[in-house]
Amino acid sequence: MAFLRSTARHSTRALRSSFTPRKNILPRFVALSTTTTPITPPPRRPTAAQNAVALSLVVVAALGLFLTSGSPTVFADDGTNHAKLIPFQEVSRHNKKDDLWVVIRGEVYNLTDFIAIHPGGAKVIIQHAGKDATKIFESIHAKGLLESMLGPSQHIGTVDPATMPKLEPELTDDDIRMLINNKNKPPLGAMINLRDIEEVAKKVMSMKAWHYYRSDAEDGYTYRNNFAALTHYFFRPRILREVGQVDTSTFILGMPSSLPIFAGPAAMAGLGHPDGEKNIVRSAANGGILYGISSNASCSLEEIAGARQPDQPLIFQLYIAKDRKVSADVLKKVECLGFKAIMFTVDAPVLGRREFDMRTRIVADDDEQENAPPNSKGGVSATIDGYFDVDIGWKDVEWLQRQTKLPIIIKGIQTVEDCLLAAEYPGVKGILISNHGGRQADYAPASIDVLYELRQTHPEVFDKVEVYVDGGFRRGTDIVKAVCLGAKAVGLGRSFLYANAAYGERGVSKTIEILREEIVNCMQQIGLTSLSQARPEMIKYMERTVEPPKTSDYAQE
Ligand code: HEM
Ligand code: HEM
Numbered sequence: 001m002a003f004l005r006s007t008a009r010h011s012t013r014a015l016r017s018s019f020t021p022r023k024n025i026l027p028r029f030v031a032l033s034t035t036t037t038p039i040t041p042p043p044r045r046p047t048a049a050q051n052a053v054a055l056s057l058v059v060v061a062a063l064g065l066f067l068t069s070g071s072p073t074v075f076a077d078d079g080t081n082h083a084k085l086i087p088f089q090e091v092s093r094h095n096k097k098d099d100l101w102v103v104i105r106g107e108v109y110n111l112t113d114f115i116a117i118h119p120g121g122a123k124v125i126i127q128h129a130g131k132d133a134t135k136i137f138e139s140i141h142a143k144g145l146l147e148s149m150l151g152p153s154q155h156i157g158t159v160d161p162a163t164m165p166k167l168e169p170e171l172t173d174d175d176i177r178m179l180i181n182n183k184n185k186p187p188l189g190a191m192i193n194l195r196d197i198e199e200v201a202k203k204v205m206s207m208k209a210w211h212y213y214r215s216d217a218e219d220g221y222t223y224r225n226n227f228a229a230l231t232h233y234f235f236r237p238r239i240l241r242e243v244g245q246v247d248t249s250t251f252i253l254g255m256p257s258s259l260p261i262f263a264g265p266a267a268m269a270g271l272g273h274p275d276g277e278k279n280i281v282r283s284a285a286n287g288g289i290l291y292g293i294s295s296n297a298s299c300s301l302e303e304i305a306g307a308r309q310p311d312q313p314l315i316f317q318l319y320i321a322k323d324r325k326v327s328a329d330v331l332k333k334v335e336c337l338g339f340k341a342i343m344f345t346v347d348a349p350v351l352g353r354r355e356f357d358m359r360t361r362i363v364a365d366d367d368e369q370e371n372a373p374p375n376s377k378g379g380v381s382a383t384i385d386g387y388f389d390v391d392i393g394w395k396d397v398e399w400l401q402r403q404t405k406l407p408i409i410i411k412g413i414q415t416v417e418d419c420l421l422a423a424e425y426p427g428v429k430g431i432l433i434s435n436h437g438g439r440q441a442d443y444a445p446a447s448i449d450v451l452y453e454l455r456q457t458h459p460e461v462f463d464k465v466e467v468y469v470d471g472g473f474r475r476g477t478d479i480v481k482a483v484c485l486g487a488k489a490v491g492l493g494r495s496f497l498y499a500n501a502a503y504g505e506r507g508v509s510k511t512i513e514i515l516r517e518e519i520v521n522c523m524q525q526i527g528l529t530s531l532s533q534a535r536p537e538m539i540k541y542m543e544r545t546v547e548p549p550k551t552s553d554y555a556q557e
């Protein structure tokens with residue numbers, strides 16, 4: 001029903017005309033390719049022969065003997081070795097399968113040999129033969145990929161900028177919608193709450209990016225239940241408590257935080273804003289909160305670390321690769337870069353079936369490969385299954401303890417039983433009750449309900465490890481409820497991505513400030529002057545609930 005309604009809303013023309021890559025996100029291995037170990041990603045649905053090609057590439061690249069393309073290096077007129085600028089007209093002559101140059105960020109590459117092993121297929125590259133492919137390349141590929149996957153001989157030189165053709169804007173319906181909405185968006189000062197910012201993001205983001213952020217698993221019951229469940233917890237406000245001075249600060253694993261919130265690890269902040277995670281890092285520093293960096297970040301770890309304020313602590317979120325050596329290297333690198341804790345995500349052995357995302361992809365697939373067999377699994381899941389380990393188990397928590405001295409947070413716990421198990425590991429200092437924002441198992445319980453059950457049945461766990469929670473928290477009241485039930489801090493995922501997409505760094509900072517005002521206000525209303533006074537007695541669970549406001553996310557569906 002939701003599907004029928006939503007597709008009816010979008011015109012077929014818009015569906016067909018907008019370019020949508022077959023997958024909406026880069027597989028996780030691309031982000032990991034920032035490690036020093038050369039990693040050549042496996043092609044999608046690889047055959048044995050393709051595997052062999054990929055493997056040989058790793059070996060060849062590691063030896064620094066990358067295949068030469070046989071193309072002539074362009075020398076300066078005076079016969080010296082100084083490469084001269086290449087006129088664009090020269091590039092456009094190499095526009096065939098067997099002689100194929102492209103311009104990416106002003107540099108000319110010979111991709112003749114590369115097309116056969118391009119993980120995204122030969123066809124897209126051939127379509128851009130002899131052209132400037134910067135825009136499409138940057139929209140899909142991680143920074144640093146060119147350097148890590150192409151050999152020096154494939155870099156022909158620099159294009160002469162004076163000869164570049166004027167950009168002919170090829171605007172899709174979606175581009176036009178975004179441009180108009182961006183121009184007309186309300187000023188940041190008009191944003192009163194997080195929903196306001198979310199609404200702006202929905203309008204100004206590309207269809208592809210917005211659907212990736214908003215996506216949830218299957219019918220979205222867990223996604224919506226995260227919001228719905230929160231409406232069952234009411235306060236028992238205390239009065240006459242002299243609430244003139246309110247302290248919202250706390251410590252998360254000993255790291256100071258000005259609010260009981262953190263920015264959760266959410267992939268691909270770059271889909272919303274070109275500065276990606278760097279904006280969130282800077283705003284987190286200004287707002288005095290922590291940020292967990294996704295394994296699948298758009299920016300490289302170096303860029304992210306470089307955007308930090310001196311002494312700003314950051315957390316790294318880890319997915320474990322099949323090849324443990326790769327993950328061990330990532331952990332070493334993260335420690336060297338000064339990250340302060342590891343958040344091990346355990347609720348995504350395989351990706352959830354995110355249908356908004358999948359349907360958008362299938363539309364593009366049909367356009368590109370008319371006779372392609374249906375891919376029931378979905379490209380992203382297939383690729384990730386090949387690279388990340390589906391067979392992760394409790395033994396890997398032990399493995400992780402051996403690999404790092406940093407405190408470990410287990411992210412993605414969905415039952416009280418697993419809270420108890422996780423708290424047994426000495427290296428585990430924190431547990432994050434989370435259902436990945438409803439993106440993994442549909443019908444996983446709302447995080448607030450698991451927190452409540454844990455508080456009721458095993459209050460001792462809160463003394464053993466720090467307990468955090470995320471999923472659907474959008475208001476200061478939501479956050480204070482969780483703190484009353486024992487959460488040390490609450491994570492927000494989509495809200496920071498949306499804010500970054502709508503208003504960049506200022507939007508992320510505004511999100512933190514709105515939450516600060518709401519948290520302070522809530523504490524004053526219910527009689528709290530510090531978070532240590534937030535107790536379970538201040539919460540009452542109500543079977544009955546009230547209609548959600550018409551503007552709220554889950555009310556719309
Ligand atoms: C078949 C693929 C698609 C599916 C299943 C789908 C699904 C949805 C759903 C369920 C919503 C509402 C979610 C909410 O309100 O929280 C939505 C909103 C939206 N979709 Fe799609 N969509 C698809 C393709 C597209 C395409 C191709 C475009 C643009 C060219 C697009 C642009 C939008 C926009 C701008 C919104 C937000 C505006 C609004 O609420 O009316 N969608 N989509
Ligand atoms: C004209 C230049 C290029 C174009 C138009 C292009 C386009 C694409 C497209 C459309 C995809 C599929 C994305 C998806 O399914 O979501 C892709 C994937 C990919 N491309 Fe490229 N690409 C280009 C050049 C390159 C180069 C030079 C490299 C390496 C240096 C590269 C490495 C990759 C990788 C690693 C993937 C991900 C594999 C996967 O999604 O399964 N591409 N590319």
Ligand SMILES: Cc1cc2nc3c(=O)[nH]c(=O)nc-3n(C[C@H](O)[C@H](O)[C@H](O)COP(=O)(O)O)c2cc1C
Nearest residue numbers: 213264265266267294345436437471472492493494
């Ligand atoms: C677009 C998006 C990407 C995400 N990527 C990751 C990820 O790479 N690693 C991870 O552990 N969690 C990831 N998450 C889950 C978040 O860390 C968090 O659990 C969730 O967003 C919280 O729910 P909320 O969005 O309702 O606040 C992602 C969530 C979203 C929305």
